[in-house]
Amino acid sequence: MGVLDRKLMRDLVRLWAQVAAIALVMAAGVMTLVLAVGAQRSLFETREAYYERNAFADIFATATRAPERLADDIAAIPGIASVETRIRENAVLDIEDMLEPASGMLVSVPDDGQQVLNQLSMRLGRLPSPGHPAEIVVNEPFANAHGFEPGDTLSAIINGRKRALTIVGVALSPEFIYVVPDLMPDDRRLGVVWMSQTALAAAFDLDGAFNAVSVKLLRGQPPEPVIDEIDRLLEPFGGRGAHDRDDQQSHAFLDAELTQLQAMSYVLPPIFLLVAGFLVNMILSRLIALEREQIGLMKAVGYTGAGVAWHYMKLVIVIALIGVAIGIAAGTYLGRGLTRLYGDFFHFPFLIFRLSLDVYVIAITVSVAAATLGALRSVRAAAALPPAVAMRPPAPARYRRLFGGGLPFISLLPQTTVMIGRNIVRRPLRSLFTSVGIALSVAVLVGSLFSLDAVEEMIDITFFSAERQHATISFVHKLPADALYEVERLPGVMAAEPARMVAARFRNGHLERRLSITGKPAGSNLSRLLDVDRQEVTMPREGVVLTTALADILEIGRGETIEIELMEEHRETVQLPVSAIVESYIGLGAFMEIEALNRLMREGPSISAVHVTTDASQIAALYEAVKNLPMVGSITLQRASVAKFRETMAENLTMMVTIYVALAGIIAFGVVYNGARIQLSEQGRELASLRVLGFTRGEVSWILLGEFAILTVAALPLGWLLGYGMAYSTAEGLATEMFRLPLVIERSTYAWASVVVLVASALSALIVRRRIDRLDLIEVLKTRE
Amino acid sequence: MNAGPIYTVEGVTKVYRTGEVEVRALRGVDIEIGAGEFIVLLGPSGSGKSTLVNILGGLDTATEGKVFFRDEEITGFGDRELTKYRRDHVGFVFQFYNLVPSLTARENVSLVTEIARDPMDPGEALEIAGLPRDRHDHFPAQLSGGEQQRVAIGRAIAKKPEVLLCDEPTGALDSKTGIRVLEALAQVNRDLGTTVLVITHNMAVGRMADRVIHFADGTVARIEENEKREAPASIAW
Ligand SMILES: Nc1ncnc2c1ncn2[C@@H]1O[C@H](COP(=O)(O)OP(=O)(O)O)[C@@H](O)[C@H]1O
C-alpha cells in the first residue's frame, strides 16, 4: 500500500461518520433497486415457470351451453396448440366453522384426471375419482383458512340443490394465483372447488356440453384472430366473448403488482443517487479546500494533476462501493423476504429466486458514476491547482451584504441572524441543493404514504358513498322481478334493491370492450352512481351511463352514441346515447335504468341480483336463510370484506410505514448531518471565537444549526409539491382497468411527512450540536485558519 | 483608580495531559493585578503566558490554585458561569483577529454589543480603536491586518469590559501598524480605566506598562515596576 493509500484509509477513518451517512444514502438507493428488481424478476420467473409447467391457457371463453363437438372446431382454428372444454359455475358454500355463506367457484376436471390446460398442482390428496360425484378438490388458501384436510366435508348449493361434498384433495392452480371474492381479498370467503366433469354436467344439465373453454396458442401466435374465430364459433351458443390473459383476473392482478415493483425500481433509486452525488460533492470540496497545502506539496514533489485527481477519486469510489455493498446485501436479503411475502399473498406451489447479477453490475456502475459525477468539479479544481497557489492559504471568504445592504431592516436584525442569512446566500447552490435534498425526503414520504389515504378514500367512496349495500345476493339465472320481494322477506333484510346484469360488447369505431351492463332502478338508494365530484347522479331514464375509465378506453364522451352488442337472448346490436359519465375506482362499469334495460332485452321485468342492507342483530338468521335458498348463485358481503381488508392493510401498514420512514430519514439525516458537519468544519473557528466573546453554547449552535432549520423549513413546501407529483405519477402508473387509486392526499399525510423529516433533521443537528459544545476555545486562538 | 486588586492569583498550576505525556504549563503562580493597571507579560515561548491569560479570561481552568476576580473565585465556575463572566467582564484581543468574515466591521462589534449589559455605540468603539469611519461597513476580507486588529479591539472594548486581555496583539503586524494598535490599547486604559494585560515577546513594549511581569518555566520570574510609562510612539523595534 502506497503512502497516499494509507492517507486515504486514514481519511476514511477520520471522516467515518460522514462517509457512513453518504454510504447509507447510496445503500438505500441500491437496496431499493436490488430489492425491487430482484423481487420483480423472481416473481416474474416464478409465474412464467408455473404457467409453463402447469400449461396455463392463453385464451379463455365462456358460453351458455355449447355442444362438446365444438371443441374439435375450435381446435381446428389455425395457431392453436391445445383446447380444453370445461364447466364453470358459481355456488354458495355452507361451511360449518363459518356463520356467513362463502362463495364457491366450481370448475370441472376431466373424469380421467388428464388435465390438458390449467393443470392443478396437488398439495394434498388426489383428484376426484370418476363415479364419485361428491368428491372435490379445493384450493389451498381456502383449505388453510378453514383447516380443511382430505376427508373433511362441506355443503354447497349447486344449481338450487344443497349437496354434501367431500374434500379429497387440496391444490393450487395457475388460474387462481390470486382470487378475490368481493373486490377485496379474503381466503375464507372464496373457495375454488374442482369437481369431475360428469358430476358438474349432471348438476347443471350440461351433458355432452360445456360452458367454458381454454385455449393454448402456438408460440408466436397473436391472440386477436383466434379470439375472433372463437367468438364466431361460440356465438350461436351464448358465447360471452373470448379474452386473453390480460382480462384474466389472477393474471392481471399479478401483472399490476409486477408493474408496481418495476415503478419502484425506476423512481426511488435515482432520488437516492442524486442526493448521494450532492453529498459527495459537498464533502469532497471541503476536504480539498482543507488539503490545499498538501495538494500543493504533492505537486511540488512531482505528482501530476491526474495523480492528485485519482487519489481523491479513489476516496469517492471507496465510499460508493461501501454503499453498494451494504445496498446489495440488504437488497438481496430483503428482496428474498419480499418475494416470500408475495409468495404467501399470491399462491405459488414453488418460488424461484433470481439473483440478478446484472443488477449488481448496474448498481455498482450507477453508484460509482453518481459519486464520481458529484466529485468531478472539486477534483478537477484540485488537479488544476498550481503548486504555488495551493501552498498559500485560500483568500478569505467574500461575503455580500444581503440585498446589497439596501434594506434598512437588516440592521435591526441580530447579528447572529445576519450571519445565518449571509451564509445561506454566500453558497446559493449548496443551500439550494440542501433544501432540495430535504424536500426529496419529504416527497418520498408523501409520494408513498399517500397510497394509504388513496385506499381509504377508495373504500370510502366505493363502499360508503356508491355501493352502500351490505351484501349482494346474485341468482343462478335471471328471475322475474317478484324475486325482489322474496329477498325482502328474508330475516334481517332492511332494504332491498334489484339489479340486472347483461353481458355486452361496447364498440366505438375500432375500440371495443366486453363487460356487463348493470341495470339499476332510477331512484336507487343503495347502489348509487357518483360523478367525479362525488355528487350523486340520478340514473337517466334513457341512454347508457359509463364510468370514466370505460369512457377513456372507448374515447367517448357524454352525448355521443355508442354501439352495444347484447350478448344474451336476442343478441341484438343497438345504438345508445351516452347519457352520463360517472366515477368509479374499481373495474369498468356501464349502467342503464333497469326497466329500460329490460325493454332493450324485450323482456318483462327481470332481475339477476338484489342489493340489501342488513340488520346486524339478525345477521345469523339471514346467513342461514341464504345458505338454504335454492335460487341464490352467490353472495357478496361488502361490509365483511371491507373489515377484513382493513385488517390486512393494518398488518402491512406498519411495515410499509417503517420502510419509507427509514428511507426518508436516511436522506434527511444524510443531507443535514453532512451539511452541518461541513459547515462546522468551515465555521468552527468563528464559532469558537464567539464562545470566547461570551456567547453561550446555545447561541453559537443556533448560528450553525439555525441555517439548517431555515433550509429544512423552506424545503417542506417544495417537498409537498414534489410529493404530490410523485403521488400523481404513482396513481397514473398503477391505474389498471381493474383498479385505480384516487389522487387524494390528506393534510395529515403532509404533516406526518414533515414531522418525520423535521425529527430526522433535528436528530442530526443534535449530534452535530454535541460537537459544537465540545469546540476547543483555545485551539482556535493559536492557529491561523 | 486603584480600588483594590481586580485579579488575585494564588498558587495556580496547570497540567496538560495528552495521552502519556504530561506538560506542566504553570508551576505555581501568585500575583495580584490592580484595577486600572496596564500590565505587560514578557517571557520566552512556552513559558505559560497564554495559559495564565486564558485562565484569567475564563477560557481555561486551573489544575490547582485559586483565581479571584474581585471577590469572586472564578476557578470554581462551571461552563455557564464562565460564559457569563466572559460576556460581562472580559474583552479579548488575539494575534489572529478572529473576526467573523460574514459580518462587516460594525456588525462584528454589534455582535458583542447586542449581548452586553451597558455597551457603547459600535461606531464609537471602532473610533476609539482607531478604525477610520469609511471602513466601518467593510467586511474583514476588505481590511488590512492592522485594520482587522483594530476591529478586534473595538469589539473587545465595546461592552466596556473591566479587563482587556491581549495575547500577542501585534504578533502578526509590522511595527508601524503594531504601534498604532498599542496606542489604541493605551488610550482605552487611560480613557476608560480598563485594566489591560498584554502578552508580548517584545521587551520594548514593557516600557509603556505600569508593571512588567517576567515569565519563565511556568512561573513568575520577576516583576518590574516602571516609574514612568512611555508613549507607544516612542517605542522602537
Ligand atoms: N492544550 C494543550 N495541550 C498540551 N500542552 C499545551 C496545551 N496548551 C499549551 N500547552 C503547553 O503548555 C506550555 C505553555 O504554553 P503557553 O501557555 O502557550 O506558552 P506561551 O504562551 O508562554 O508561549 C507549553 O509547553 C505548551 O506546549
Ligand SMILES: [Mg+2]
Ligand atoms: Mg502564547
